[in-house]
Amino acid sequence: MGPWRSDRGTVTAELALALPAVVLVLAVVLVTASAGAARLRCEDAARAAARVASTGVSDDAVHGAALEVMGRPVEVTVRRDPPWVVVDVVTVMPGGWFTGGALGLSATATALLEPSVGGHHHGWSP
Template identity: 40%
Template structure:
């Protein structure tokens, strides 16, 4: 009988510990979930930057005058697109900001960057090969 009484007293002293542990653990889980979600969103934005640079480089290589607009349309919101032509290549650079949600945004800000280079098609045929690719 004595063991029943001592275990009952132990339970009374432990009462409320589960509530206190939950009160500490839940905000930590919410913060962790928010950071994981931000990481997934940032990875998706990086992929969009890479795709936008690739689309812009392809369009600029074909001689399309609105390559920058095409790249801007494929890029994430707030992205900056630049198209540079040099020699027989074109280079498209896409930069976009990505900051964490809420108050963490200032501390966890990342600058996404993607770059694509393509050979200009208008100079490929002018190298004396008669418009054909070398064998």
């Protein structure tokens, strides 16, 4: 028996101890990345919905635009205060067991109403 025999199994034991920590870190990274991507989609959905709302369409069409961009169920609130329209988009994404449940996401976007819709741009210019 050489000197190598005394360390036999040490690597396996170290791997068995370290593997749960590696899996936990990986899970945290994946949930964080997924939440970040969902947050960006939520902001995109709010912007798209605000742009659609600025054309004077119905709230159902605005909701449809947000749903199309978000790709998951959303709650959409439209506030029209000429010459502006404000759209709030709220959704929920599943979290990991370490997040304590689902993660809520929200975003708000504002757009200038199109002049043909009543957005009389009184003295406002881009």
